[in-house]
Amino acid sequence: MTTLDIAADGAPSISGGPALAQERRLVTAIPGPRSQELLDRKAAAVAKGVGHTAPIAAVAAGGGVVLDADGNSLIDLGSGIAVTSVGNAHPKVVEAVQRQAAQFTHTCFMVSPYEGYVAVAEALNRLTPGDFEKKSALFNSGAEAVENAVKIARKFTKRQAVVAFDHAYHGRTNLTMALTAKSMPYKSGFGPFASEVYRAPMSYPYRDGLTGPDAAAKAISVIEKQVGADNLAAVIIEPIQGEGGFIVPAAGFLPAIADWCAANGVVLISDEVQSGFARTGAMFASEHFGFTPDLVTTAKGIAGGLPLAAVTGRADIMDAAHAGGLGGTYGGNPIACAAALASIDAFETEGFVERAAELGALMLSRLGALQAEDPRVGDVRGLGAMIAIELVDPATQAPDAALAGAVARRCIAEGVIVLTCGTYGNVLRFLPPLSIGDALLNEGLDVVAAALAAEVSA
Structure with a gap:
């Protein structure tokens, strides 16, 4: 079995598909003006019941990023809800x-x-x-x-x-x-x-x-x-x-x-x-x-x-x-x-099963360290590249949906797509494309950690 070609910086080699720089890049606020234009059209033309998580107009995606109409490059930790596991626009x-x-x-x-x-x-x-x-x-x-x-x-x-x-x-x-x-x-x-x-x-x-x-x-x-x-x-x-x-x-x-x-x-x-x-x-x-x-x-x-x-x-x-x-x-x-x-x-x-296990080990390590530092992270769980943290009131362990929503919104504003889930709405889930590189995933998790820390006094 061949494996993904992982460079020294932990980024998979991507041949074919959209030639996108594997980086987080913010050139406007989220949403930018072109994305906002599409969102305005959506509000006028699309049924209200069809919501969205990230207020952007996607124009390209590949590896571990999604590019919007304003030139912003967001780290993708959602994979369209676990759909683009092999990476968006995989050449095959x-x-x-x-x-x-x-x-x-x-x-x-x-x-x-x-x-x-x-x-x-x-x-x-x-x-x-x-x-x-x-x-x-x-x-x-x-x-x-x-x-x-x-x-x-x-x-x-x-x-x-x-x-x-x-x-x-x-x-x-x-x-x-x-x-x-x-x-x-x-x-x-x-x-x-x-x-x-x-x-x-x-x-x-x-x-x-x-x-x-x-x-x-x-x-x-x-x-x-x-x-x-x-x-x-x-x-x-x-x-x-x-x-x-x-x-x-x-x-x-x-x-x-x-x-x-x-x-x-x-x-x-x-x-x-x-x-x-x-x-x-x-x-x-x-x-x-x-x-x-x-x-x-x-x-x-x-x-x-x-x-x-x-x-x-x-x-x-x-x-x-x-x-x-x-x-x-x-x-x-x-x-x-x-x-x-x-x-x-x-x-x-192409080694995607093994890559999922590697990504899971990386996320569990990073998020486990976050849990050790922050009692609001009540649980870290999952297998492979399907990992989550449950956010709670540290005194009672009661679900904290408001915190989860605030952290997710802050992450998106900082160029990282993060999804929430859970019966109580208090879980952040991480579903990166299996084509994402280690460096990009680590940067995304840095943003998550910073967003959680920023909500202390919010």
Whole structure:
């Protein structure tokens, strides 16, 4: 396996794609006048419900930076929410997209099949956890993949109930809103939601103090009492929760849930939309925890920025749906499939899995030192390049959402894109592109530390 070409300053060699200087550069305040012009147009033309985090007009991105219309270069610690893991405009992705677009842009796989879709399915069947026979189906978004995984599980088991967990996020469609735990901004005012969805307590070591087996026993007790195994089609869980706060379950929690599902004929769905494709220092996060799901949902990092999602899993479960029961006009679009094959090639041959682990070690070291100095950093957690800090009142450990929001806004004003998350809104999450260099990441973390320190007297 080849590895990323890392220079002495820790910056990966970037060939092709946008030739962007890998630096933080502020030539105007954020937003600058050209960005503000676009934001004004957005306010007039785009529905208010579509928000944004960074008040900029992006014009180019690559490596570890995003360039705006005013010439500002911002360090990217968000990757478009874990999407551009191989880096924006990765040359293999660009070439594959250009080649496919020149051949054909759409036939609808359900009308006229093409090789790209089949090749992506073959790759997913090979890469996802489990040594059993697998099959895949392709869709457009993570939420659509989750909806279809539930459909498949219900068809296979001939049961209706589905269990999700506290702090879960699974999407914004009607069923996935029901599965999602957090009300604002995802669910408030949008009900009624899909029925036969139940919630169990999640292992949250920082806040519950339970061992993995004890947390699993608590969750299983709730499931058995409030749902009943005989009624349950599926349990869906994120191996590391994303929007819920990058919560890493205690050791033993996920295997115990998996064992209970297997013993009771319940389909276990692993939602790897945010944690999949090298993000955690393994190709899939479930590999870290010693369990094998029946179905895996993927999206985000799968196609280098193009919209694509999938459900992959045990062939007998995947084949439960009747012909015509799965699909969608754009599902497995040929251009997105070409991008996915190029991205998967990059993940497998350019050392991105190993690079994620290196980035994680760097972030955990820097953020752990910050925690030792500042009691408002209640917890540092995550795996690979999926790391977070939870900000709290140091006296009570109560979540401090105001502090998290203020730090994120200050970072963006200083040229570093940082995202918040968490049920309580008090978590800063770090999802850098795996193509970012050490020097740029360290500079971004310097800005985060300075922003947190600046909020002491705010």
